[in-house]
Amino acid sequence: MQIDNRLLDKILPGVTMPARYTGGEWNSLVKDWDAVRVRLVLAYPDVYQVGMSNLGLMILYDIVNRQPDFLAERTYAPWVDIETAMREARLPLYSLESRHPLAEFDVLGFTLPYELNFSNVLNMLDLAGLPVLAAERTANWPLVIGGGVGTVNAEPLADFFDAFVIGDGEEVVLEVLDICAQARESGARKPELLRALAGIPSVYVPSLYQVTYHDDGTVAAITPTVPEAKPQIIRRIVTRLPPPPVALIVPYVQAVHDRGMVEIARGCTAGCRFCQAGMVYRPLRERTLPEVLDAVEAIVRRTGYEEVALVSLNSASHPQIEEMVRALTARYNHPPLAISLPSLRIDTFSVRLAALFQGRRKTGLTFAPEAGSQRLRDVINKRVTEKDLLTTAEAAFAAGWQRIKLYFMVGLPTETLDDVVAIVELVHKVQAVGRRYHGRRAQVGVSVATFVPKPHTPFQWSPLVREGDLTARLDLLRRGIRGRGVQLSWHAPQTSLLEAALARGDRRLGRVIYRAWRLGARFDAWPEHYDWEVWRRAFKEEGLDADWYARRERSFSEVLPWEHIENGVSKTFLWDEYQRALRGETSPDCREVCLGCGLAETLGCGGSG
Amino acid sequence: MNQTERYRLRITFAREETIKYISHLDLARAWERALRRAGVPLAYSQGFNPRPKMAFAAALPVGYTSSAEVVDVFLEKSLSPLDLAHRLASVLPSGLRVISIEEVEPGLPALQSQVRAVEYRVSVMWEGERADLEARVAALLAATTLPRERVHKGRRRAYDLRPLVEALRVEAEGADGYRLWMRLGYGSEGTARPEEVLDALGLADVPFSVERTALRV
Numbered sequence: 001m002q003i004d005n006r007l008l009d010k011i012l013p014g015v016t017m018p019a020r021y022t023g024g025e026w027n028s029l030v031k032d033w034d035a036v037r038v039r040l041v042l043a044y045p046d047v048y049q050v051g052m053s054n055l056g057l058m059i060l061y062d063i064v065n066r067q068p069d070f071l072a073e074r075t076y077a078p079w080v081d082i083e084t085a086m087r088e089a090r091l092p093l094y095s096l097e098s099r100h101p102l103a104e105f106d107v108l109g110f111t112l113p114y115e116l117n118f119s120n121v122l123n124m125l126d127l128a129g130l131p132v133l134a135a136e137r138t139a140n141w142p143l144v145i146g147g148g149v150g151t152v153n154a155e156p157l158a159d160f161f162d163a164f165v166i167g168d169g170e171e172v173v174l175e176v177l178d179i180c181a182q183a184r185e186s187g188a189r190k191p192e193l194l195r196a197l198a199g200i201p202s203v204y205v206p207s208l209y210q211v212t213y214h215d216d217g218t219v220a221a222i223t224p225t226v227p228e229a230k231p232q233i234i235r236r237i238v239t240r241l242p243p244p245p246v247a248l249i250v251p252y253v254q255a256v257h258d259r260g261m262v263e264i265a266r267g268c269t270a271g272c273r274f275c276q277a278g279m280v281y282r283p284l285r286e287r288t289l290p291e292v293l294d295a296v297e298a299i300v301r302r303t304g305y306e307e308v309a310l311v312s313l314n315s316a317s318h319p320q321i322e323e324m325v326r327a328l329t330a331r332y333n334h335p336p337l338a339i340s341l342p343s344l345r346i347d348t349f350s351v352r353l354a355a356l357f358q359g360r361r362k363t364g365l366t367f368a369p370e371a372g373s374q375r376l377r378d379v380i381n382k383r384v385t386e387k388d389l390l391t392t393a394e395a396a397f398a399a400g401w402q403r404i405k406l407y408f409m410v411g412l413p414t415e416t417l418d419d420v421v422a423i424v425e426l427v428h429k430v431q432a433v434g435r436r437y438h439g440r441r442a443q444v445g446v447s448v449a450t451f452v453p454k455p456h457t458p459f460q461w462s463p464l465v466r467e468g469d470l471t472a473r474l475d476l477l478r479r480g481i482r483g484r485g486v487q488l489s490w491h492a493p494q495t496s497l498l499e500a501a502l503a504r505g506d507r508r509l510g511r512v513i514y515r516a517w518r519l520g521a522r523f524d525a526w527p528e529h530y531d532w533e534v535w536r537r538a539f540k541e542e543g544l545d546a547d548w549y550a551r552r553e554r555s556f557s558e559v560l561p562w563e564h565i566e567n568g569v570s571k572t573f574l575w576d577e578y579q580r581a582l583r584g585e586t587s588p589d590c591r592e593v594c595l596g597c598g599l600a601e602t603l604g605c606g607g608s609g
Numbered sequence: 610m611n612q613t614e615r616y617r618l619r620i621t622f623a624r625e626e627t628i629k630y631i632s633h634l635d636l637a638r639a640w641e642r643a644l645r646r647a648g649v650p651l652a653y654s655q656g657f658n659p660r661p662k663m664a665f666a667a668a669l670p671v672g673y674t675s676s677a678e679v680v681d682v683f684l685e686k687s688l689s690p691l692d693l694a695h696r697l698a699s700v701l702p703s704g705l706r707v708i709s710i711e712e713v714e715p716g717l718p719a720l721q722s723q724v725r726a727v728e729y730r731v732s733v734m735w736e737g738e739r740a741d742l743e744a745r746v747a748a749l750l751a752a753t754t755l756p757r758e759r760v761h762k763g764r765r766r767a768y769d770l771r772p773l774v775e776a777l778r779v780e781a782e783g784a785d786g787y788r789l790w791m792r793l794g795y796g797s798e799g800t801a802r803p804e805e806v807l808d809a810l811g812l813a814d815v816p817f818s819v820e821r822t823a824l825r826v
Contacts, residue, residue, distance in 0.1 A: 005626070010816060013672050018630035026642070026702040250642055252628065252635040304642030304700070335651060336659050362657075 003099040007091055015082040019253045020048035023074075023096030026250040027303065029061075030097045031071040037181040040064055040072045041095045041105040041142075045112070045120035046525065048076040052249070053257035055311060056148055057111050060169055062245035070177050073097035073105075074249075077120045078127065080523065086127060093127040102128035105142045106180055109173070110161075112150025115502035116495060116525035118157060121146075122517040125160065132514065134162050134207060140190045143180065147173075151204070152235075152280050153455040153562035156502050158206035159510035162194060166202045166565055167236035168266075175200050198228040202236035204565065205229060211507050211561075217548065219506055219559040232566040237603050241266060241285050246298035250305070259307035259340065260299040264292050264324070268313035269591040273381045273581050274370070274412065276454035277313055279574075280567050282597070283605040289320040293327055300337060307338035315341040316350045325356045343368075346384045351395040364445075365396050368407035371415075372422030378584045379414050381577075386426065393430045397437040404430060405445035410473045411465030411496070412451045413581060420473045423448075424480030431485055446481050446488045448474070450496040454503050456567045458577035461554040464500040492527055498535050500550035506561035509549070511542045570598030614652040614662055614683040617715040618693055621708045623676045624669060628704035633668040639702060640680060646700040649693065650686035666720040666824055667727065667795065670802070675821035676708065677728075681720055726775055727795045728823040729803045734786040734816040739779065742787055745810045746777055755809055770809055773801035786815075792825065 012018035033039065042060055044051030051057065057074070064072035073095035078086060086093070092101040102108060108128070110121055125132045125144065134144065146154055147165040154164045165172050179200060183193040198205040208229035212220040224231055244262055251258070267284035268277070287295075296308050308328075315321060321341075328339050339357035344350040346367050354365055369389055371377045377384060393404055408423050427446050434442025450470060453459045465473075470493055481488040502509060516538035523529035539546050554560070556575050563571070573596065580587060587595055599605040624636065631639070641661050644651055653659035662683035669675055690710035697707055735742070749755070755770040773794035780790040793801040803819050 009818065012630055017632075018671065019628070019632070019635060022627070022630050024627040024702065024704055026639070250639075252631040252639055254635070254638070301646065304645035306641070306645065335645065335653060335661070359657075 001101070001104075003091065003094045003101065007089060011082065011085045011089055011091065015085060016079060017048075017253055018082075020076065021078065021082060021096070023099070025252060027247045028074075028097055028249050029065050029071075030073075031065065033071070033098055033100070035068075036071045037069040038071075038107065038177045038184065039100075039105045040070060040107045040109055040177060041075055041102055042072055043075050043102070043108055043110045043124060044077070045110060045117035045124060046077050046114075046523075047079055048251070049253060049255050051076040051111075052251045052253075052255040054111060054113065055261050055263060056113075056169065058245050058248055058261075060109070060147075060173055061249070062247065063170055063242075064173060064177065067174065067177075069181060070174075073100070075102060075124070077117075077124055077523070080529070083123070083127065092129045093124055103130055103142060106184065107177065108142045108144045110144070110146045110148075112146045112148040112154065112157070114150065114525060115156075115499045116530075117150075118502060118513050119517045119521040119524055121157065122160060122513065123522045126517075132160055132517075134160055137162070138190065140183065140188075140193055143193070145176065149277065149280060152276070152565055152567060153503065153505070154204070154206070154565075155211075155507045155561045156505040156509035156513060158507045159514070161206065163197050164204040164206070165236070166204055166233055168238045169236075170238050170242055172200065172202050172236050176203065195226055195228045198226070198230070202234060204233040206507075209564065213506075213508075219561050219563075221559065222561075222564045232564055234566045235280070235568055235603065237283070237568075239285070239604065239606065241287055243291070244287070244295045246295055247302050248299060248305075250303050257309065259309055259338075260296075260303055260305040261309045261311050262292055262295045262299065263287070263312060264310045264315060264318050264321075265312035268317075269589050270314055270317075270383075271381055271577075271587055271590055271595070272370070273379075273458040273577055274409065274451060274453075275313075276457050279457050279569055281313065282569060282599050283603070284591070285606065286318060289323055289327070292324055293331075296328060296337075297331075300332070306336070307340060309340045309342060311342055313343065314345070315343050316345040316347075316353060322349075322353060322356075325353055329356055329359070346388050346392045348392055348395040351392060351399060354396070355399050362399075362401050364403040364405055365401050366405040366407060367392060369426065370407065370409055371412055371419060372408065372424070372426050373419045375584055376412055376415055376419040376422075378586050379581045380412055381581065381586050383586055383589075386429070389426065390429060390433060393433050394437075397434045397442065402434070402438045402441050403443040403445065404434065405447060406430065407447050407449075409449050409451040410477070411470055413453075413459055413462045414584075415465070415473075417472065417476060420476050421480070423477065427481055427486060434485070440484060442485055444486050446477075446486060448477060448488065448490040450491070450493045452496050452500045452503060455560065455562045456565075456569065456574070458574045458581055460504065460560065460574065461556070461578055463553050464496060464550040466551065467497075470496075492530070494532060495524065495527075495530055497546055497550050498524065498530075498532070501539075501546040502549075504561070505549050508542075508544060512538045512544055515541055566602065568599045568603040570602075573597045613685040614715055616684040616687050617713050617717070618682050618684065618688065618690060618710055619713045619720075620680050620682065620693075620710050622678050622680070623706040623708055624674055624678055625704045625706060626674055628702065629674045630671055632671055633665070636669065637663065637665065639705065640682075643697065643700045643702070643705070644682060647693075647696040649682070649688065649696060650684050652683040652685045664720055667724050669821060670819075673819045673821055677821050677823045679720060679824060681713070683715070722796075723826040724824045725794070725796050725798065726792050726825040727821060728790070728792045728825065730780065730820045730822050731789045731791065731803045731807065732783070732786060732818045733789065733807065733812055735812060736786070739782055739787065742779055742810075746779060746789075749774065749806075749809055750777060757805065757809070768799065770801055770805055773799050774806060777806065790822075795824075
């Protein structure tokens with residue numbers, strides 16, 4: 001039964017941005033509900049404007065809806081105002097396309113981009129009228145499946161999901177839906193269905209594994225309980241990126257990134273040791289110049305977007321990036337098409353590139369030295385020198401930019417206050433360069449985030465910075481970076497403890513997440529809703545310690561809760577990189593020389609290595 | 610007027626149920642993108658961030674449908690109204706429907722300054738007697754003043770609603786209520802909203818829906 005429009009008409013006039021809940025966007029598809037074998041709803045555990053900027057969800061929407069047997073619709077986390085109204089009116093969470101309640105779909109596919117969305121997942125299941133615990137969902141359908149980068153350690157969510165899909169979703173999503181179609185038609189019961197799903201490569205069914213713990217709380221073993229469940233779940237990769245989606249849904253409500261997107265490459269060879277994406281999206285796969293140009297042409301024609309982003313982890317390193325930008329700016333000078341690159345390298349090439357695509361607009365350039373001192377940049381393997389940064393800044397100021405934004409992290413492994421002092425000094429050096437060109441109009445924005453160690457990276461064994469140390473660092477920055485021409489901002493340091501605990505958590509944290517949600521946790525990524533007190537209570541009441549998860553130095557021999565998730569990069573390589581980091585030794589870009597990360601043996605690596 | 614704004618086409622369009630909750634800015638962006646998909650030779654503003662030259666007659670509040678929206682689009686190349694209609698046919702999202710297109714003089718004053726009254730059809734889900742409703746309408750129209758207050762950005766301001774109600778009548782009776790028709794003042798002389806009229810009729814808490822049916826110059 002579709003949701004009655006009259007019910008929506010009672011609720012929507014009283015909520016903020018009601019068009020987030022009504023769908024009907026250009027390029028959204030309403031397929032015939034009764035003409036398909038399996039119905040999937042893609043769920044994003046944050047608000048519409050954030051979720052509509054997620055390319056992964058758009059890729060799956062496109063692929064699934066191309067199949068005559070399947071349909072995919074969308075749903076996003078309702079903001080707190082409409083949540084209250086929905087609960088009062090007993091209106092269940094519904095899909096934007098056909099406005100069916102989520103409970104009427106066969107599969108709920110959650111994108112899991114970020115630990116601080118976890119409480120929203122539970123809330124959305126509850127708003128859908130479903131038991132949040134997988135064990136209590138005895139009916140086959142809907143099946144609740146998670147995908148996205150969060151699945152590289154999904155253990156804290158193990159209690160709530162029927163299955164996770166590890167890695168690139170393009171192929172495996174269809175394999176999962178095929179199994180679901182067969183199970184629906186054969187009338188298989190849920191235990192059989194779960195075992196069948198576990199048989200698909202890269203599908204992880206958490207309920208088919210038993211986790212045991214040592215007395216000290218660390219994991220003793222993660223053991224499959226049925227033959228279909230593999231001891232190691234190997235991350236799926238598509239060896240060649242399929243054509244990108246071009247009929248992108250054009251939202252009415254302005255999305256966070258209100259533009260078209262083409263993924264010009266997946267994976268990254270730079271080997272920054274703090275970067276989870278750099279480790280878990282390997283190997284590097286690039287789209288060719290003609291593929292990208294064709295995609296942009298189709299996106300412009302089919303969406304009407306006035307801006308297209310060339311997306312990758314390291315866009316400026318694409319071998320044909322300059323030709324790409326030149327071709328696009330030449331082809332779309334009238335009507336104008338804005339080109340954006342989400343990531344620039346710290347070199348003069350990037351400045352020349354930016355001069356090409358920003359033209360006269362010169363809104364601002366962002367560079368990420370990540371750390372203030374050379375020593376610490378060596379530790380994190382950000383192979384950039386102070387001279388590189390100053391030369392790059394000079395090129396940018398000379399080319400006419402008046403504003404440069406620098407991105408740093410604090411709380412990096414081995415960091416001392418000297419390294420933080422170095423951030424202040426570096427900022428002032430960049431400002432001095434700017435003043436030579438633009439006097440008092442030169443601006444340096446400084447954005448600081450707290451480093452959170454993530455699984456499947458060389459720093460997965462490393463503790464999160466202590467609260468007191470973090471405060472001292474931020475105080476130092478606050479005192480050192482102020483006055484005319486410099487602006488300091490930092491990203492929510494208070495959420496880093498929760499993020500760090502969940503990121504490297506085990507299954508027992510499911511109880512904490514459940515309790516925190518019952519206590520009212522939701523939208524933890526939104527400073528106005530994040531409430532540590534709720535989480536502190538939840539940890540306490542479950543007898544677990546957030547600090548133990550976040551701030552404990554782990555040893556190599558410890559079984560990590562995510563060790564059965566085979567990312568392809570070996571544990572010994574990560575450990576070796578961690579030890580090199582502690583010695584302050586860098587490693588080269590693996591495009592130049594193979595570092596033996598293990599990928600070539602496990603998943604295959606098409607790179608030069 | 611810029612030399613690139615050589616042609617001006619006036620599009621009258623409907624905004625239907627499916628997209629009635631989008632804001633005026635969202636609606637403007639939806640038109641821009643539809644016109645870009647249509648490959649229409651739009652005139653663009655100068656500057657670092659060129660925008661297509663378009664002008665809407667009157668912002669449409671969130672939640673209203675309309676069968677009388679008007680937007681002028683400025684073009685740098687000639688395009689017949691029929692040609693534009695053909696091009697728009699395959700690029701408009703559901704809920705946006707072209708009613709008519711005409712070419713107008715590029716030098717005419719801005720649409721927004723021309724509108725001085727707006728007509729609405731307002732459906733109210735009210736179960737009272739028709740005679741009662743008619744009496745309330747008559748009483749409102751018989752009043753010489755209707756002093757009211759508006760709160761705008763936390764500041765109260767007194768105004769008189771009566772002169773802004775140019776016409777008001779019960780148009781029809783339906784299964785779950787009544788349909789009112791009203792013409793309300795708009796623009797520099799003062800603007801009234803249908804909700805304010807409902808409030809003055811003692812129907813403040815009644816569920817309602819509004820369709821804008823005409824802009825009067």
